[in-house]
Amino acid sequence: MTYEEIVYTIDNKRRFGKACGRDVTKELMKALDYPEKDLHIIHIAGTNGKGSVAAFVSSILQAASFASKDHFKVGLFTSPHLIEYTERIQIDGKQISREDVTRLGERLLSLELNLEPTMFDYWLAMAMLYFKEQNVKYVVLETGLGGAKDSTNGLSVKPEVCAITSIGLEHTQYLGNTLGEIAGEKAGIIKTGVPVVIGEMPDEAIEVIINKCKELGCQYTLAGEVSKDKKLGLFGNYQRKNAAVAIETVKSLGLAINNQNIDSGLAKAVWPGRMQIISEHPFIMVDGAHNPSGVQALYESLRTEFPKEKISFIMAVMADKDYLSMAKIMAPIAQRIYTVTVESDRALQAKELADAIGELGIDAKVCDSYQDALNQALSQDEKVVAFGSLYFIGEVLGMKG
Structure with missing residues (x-):
């Protein structure tokens, strides 16, 4: 074989x-x-x-x-x-x-x-x-x-x-x-x-x-x-x-x-995909935070590092995750959240995720892909953090490589 x-x-x-x-x-x-x-x-x-x-x-x-x-x-x-x-x-x-x-x-x-x-x-x-x-x-x-x-x-x-x-x-x-x-x-x-x-x-x-x-x-x-x-x-x-x-x-x-x-x-120490900065200028970070406690840790680190700035997030999750709690945690520092569908049978569709986030009063935009979301965010000269499913982060890093 x-x-x-x-x-x-x-x-x-x-x-x-x-x-x-x-x-x-x-x-x-x-x-x-x-x-x-x-x-x-x-x-x-x-x-x-x-x-x-x-x-x-x-x-x-x-x-x-x-x-x-x-x-x-x-x-x-x-x-x-x-x-x-x-x-x-x-x-x-x-x-x-x-x-x-x-x-x-x-x-x-x-x-x-x-x-x-x-x-x-x-x-x-x-x-x-x-x-x-x-x-x-x-x-x-x-x-x-x-x-x-x-x-x-x-x-x-x-x-x-x-x-x-x-x-x-x-x-x-x-x-x-x-x-x-x-x-x-x-x-x-x-x-x-x-x-x-x-x-x-x-x-x-x-x-x-x-x-x-x-x-x-x-x-x-x-x-x-x-x-x-x-x-x-x-x-x-x-x-x-x-x-x-x-x-x-x-x-x-x-x-x-x-x-x-x-x-x-x-x-x-190296641990790919965990608060990993893949570009300083423009600022792009990826993190495999896929549950509320992981997102809370990411939120606190970003707020400490960039206390007066809003962040644009790119989010993709599996359907069985507590994505509403995850979005609520990020709300205070979110400029907007771009949503993407992970390549998995267990993925939550980007539109469903965006609709749910929108009902929380957070600006959410559906995107065809990570690259589409990234292009939109960078066109606004925003700091970008992609988070959610580790499979999604793997896709992002694979694209980068």
């Missing part, structure tokens, strides 16, 4: 499986003779910020490895991808090759299993195989959906540390209807005796996570926010909270990592 055939076959597997993802991973790992058994896992969950925290942690570990006589490799597994599937699996910042995806993908697709893996399950299994082959020592592992039942929670090894970045209302049909219920699901990644780092979140959620830590005899740390004199590779005030989670997570590993390693890692 070719790379394209492998990707197409895996991509057309179920998005949500019939079986619990955790159980599918257990069967996959057994069938593959437990490739994860010698890996040192850093497990990260959360409603928002887990990707940024993963990027910071990976970058800090790479800086420490580079400065050490005993070099070690750092693996990173994240989702979703923005442009290329290979983004999901990286070692020391380098994506897995198409050739390796093809080779490992053929092996995985040939397995006879009782439980049906999803697309996510296959990529997770591929990552574990690849990390083992390449003698990776530390694996920064981002959960997919939730925690307790998530596919990443089915590995046979205990993580070295667990981090829970934030808790907000998301995927309530799968995770629960309250912050407490969702926190309980995310806290399912916590294992007996494993240190836990907790990011900033409502007291209701913190209480649930701390109780879980006490139940399992885990030391826990409440992360704060790094000072403004720290240079971060990622834009946005909220990234200072994510950076604090990352620092505490790395410290929990007990490695000989100094402040210089930490500062270097924070400054060099």
Whole structure:
């Protein structure tokens, strides 16, 4: 099979499986003779910020490895991808090759299993195989959906540390209807005796996570926010909270990592599509904020950075998202919102989105494409921020490339 055939076959597997993802991973790992058994896992969950925290942690570990006589490799597994599937699996910042995806993908697709893996399950299994082959020592592992039942929670090894970045209302049909219920699901990644780092979140959620830590005899740390004199590779005030989670997570590993390693890692961290400035003049930013809490973080960063300016937004979302709350949050700083339809069967149509936003009293304009929206905004000499679905941001960045 070719790379394209492998990707197409895996991509057309179920998005949500019939079986619990955790159980599918257990069967996959057994069938593959437990490739994860010698890996040192850093497990990260959360409603928002887990990707940024993963990027910071990976970058800090790479800086420490580079400065050490005993070099070690750092693996990173994240989702979703923005442009290329290979983004999901990286070692020391380098994506897995198409050739390796093809080779490992053929092996995985040939397995006879009782439980049906999803697309996510296959990529997770591929990552574990690849990390083992390449003698990776530390694996920064981002959960997919939730925690307790998530596919990443089915590995046979205990993580070295667990981090829970934030808790907000998301995927309530799968995770629960309250912050407490969702926190309980995310806290399912916590294992007996494993240190836990907790990011900033409502007291209701913190209480649930701390109780879980006490139940399992885990030391826990409440992360704060790094000072403004720290240079971060990622834009946005909220990234200072994510950076604090990352620092505490790395410290929990007990490695000989100094402040210089930490500062270097924070400054060099890269996380495409998250408050990413793709042009200074004119100002164009993209951000994969696709739920109210993510949009709130984007709003606060923009208001701090540009306190007296209005912004033109380009928005595209999936139909199952709380897009009205997202638009309401941006209303105070929105010059107008241009709406676009994402290339997905789950997309909310641009006209329906514009109509809904218009009923809130916000100026909304339907556009045929991102480029159409961008041209209109730039013709008005406006700062432009595109946000919403990560698939939309991937389209934008792919166009830019």
